[in-house]
Amino acid sequence: MYDAEGNLVGVLGIARDITKRKQTEDALRESEERFRLAFEQGPEGIVFAECGTGKIVYANATMGIILGHSQEELIIGGKQLIYGHFEKDLVNSIPDILTQQDFMSTRVKTTRDDGTELVVSLRIRIVTIGEKELEFLSLRDMTDKVRLENEAQITQAKLIHANKLSALGMLVSGMAHEINNPNNFIMFNSDMLADIWNDADRILDDYFLRSGEFSLGGLPYPEVGVAARKLIDGISEGAERIKIIVDDLKDFARQDNAETDVKMDINEAVLKATAILTPQIKKHTVHFRLNLQENIPKNAGSVYKLEQVIINLLLNALQALPNKECSVMISTAVKDENSLIVIIKDEGDGMTSETLAKLSEPFFTTKSASAGTGLGLFISQSIITAHNGTLRFESAPGLGTSAIIELPFGDK
Incomplete structure (x- = not known):
């Protein structure tokens, strides 16, 4: 303070305790930082866009990761870039729904920018920030969960x-x-x-x-x-x-493991099966051939059970022939040092992919009710599995069918 002549005669000071305000401001900054991190690094992709223009006001990094775009690409491309990842019918339905309620779909198929197929949860709602209405759009990648x-x-x-x-x-x-x-x-x-x-x-x-x-x-x-x-x-x-x-x-x-670990000759099983089915072979075809590789190493298994498999597969092949001029061939060979293969190939009508997918189901059959129970292939598959082998089929309509058995050498 100064006197009438302008001389300093004293000092007046005012002190105010702003500790609480400072603490409040710090807490607010921390809260805003947490919100920002949650917004940026959360599992949901989030975008705010202007309702009329579709211009993106803000997009977090997760939205770019889900759809395969950078944040810059999203902001430049606008809301239409995001909507371009979804089917037109879905996109066209959004405006009408938003006039009455939030839009939400928990299982939406879409594709990332690189073509990867995704399943996402999509939510859109109108929010007011300040005095401005914005579209709040969120995506969550549900692909792994689905x-x-x-x-x-x-x-x-x-x-x-x-x-x-x-x-x-x-x-x-x-x-x-x-x-x-x-x-x-x-x-x-x-x-x-x-x-x-x-x-x-x-x-x-x-x-x-x-x-x-x-x-x-x-x-x-x-x-x-x-x-x-x-x-x-x-x-x-x-x-x-x-x-x-x-x-x-x-x-x-029958649930047994009888004699599946005895050394046996696969050609012996083939010859026994064809001997049993000689009348059936003569009835269905005049072109039956055996192409058996000599000196195939013995594998562990049951001659009886593998003979049963070959009988089932050979009967199916014979019954698939449209006339006696069509052929059936059984071949055996060493596939590699660890396994052998048996192929039963016919010139029948072949099968569709839908039929192939059901072949090993119990009681599934393409034959008439009087000609088959639908258990033959199921039993055959079970026997081959018990021998640590595989049984698969290759077929197409009009191109016949090949039944391919692969069995390992050595102990079961």
Whole structure:
């Protein structure tokens, strides 16, 4: 302070405690920094854009990472650059929805700028900052989550399927036993009935020659003789068909590891299978060939079970032929130092990719109900898997089918 002559006579000071204000300002700066870091480095891509022009006011780095653009590219390209990653129908629906409520879609397919396919969660809402309305747009990459969910669903479906197969195995085992017993009586009795009829037919022929026409069961004798033979043959054939189905069911239900670790010759299994099926081979084709490589090292396995696989595959190949001029060939070879291959190739009608995908499913068949149970390939696949091998098929409509077995050498 100064007196009337202008001399300094004192000093007046005012002190104010601004500690709380300083603390508040520091806290605000820290909060803003945390918000900025969360905005910039969070898992969601975020953009603020002008409602009318689509000009991007701000875009975080995550949005660029998700869509494959730099922040500069996003700001230059505007909202239309982002919308260009989505289907037109979806983009066209956004304005109408935003007039009433927020737009949200939790599973939207899109593509990154490099062509990578993504699944994202898309949310858009109108926000007011200051006095200006902006579109707030956020994206979250859901690709990995969706993939894991799908994998979990597939795993669960496989577990359910395995439980069903286990229960089905026990069921069909019991059914096969119950069906097999009475069917054995039918097979035995039909053979005996055929022998009885053959003896009786000679007696009836003599009686017919001596006494003339007579009837049995309402039919004149010459006709009833032919009909009786057909009936007996039908009973025998039906019982044999039941036996084949029951055997398939028993193989399906059987859970054993019998003799799959004995050294065996794959060519021996092929020759035994073709010997068993010689009548079928002659019935279906005049062009059957074997191309078996000599001196293939022995592999660990069951001759019986691999013979069963080859029989199943060869029967399928033969039954796929449209006429006898089409061929079937079985070849064996050493693939490499660790494995051998068996290929059964036919010139049948071939299969579509949809049919190929279902081949190894139990009870799936392309044959008529009277010609197959749909268990042959499922059983074959199980046997080859038990031998640490693989069974795959190559086919296309009109180009035939190749069944390719690959088995390892050495111990199982």
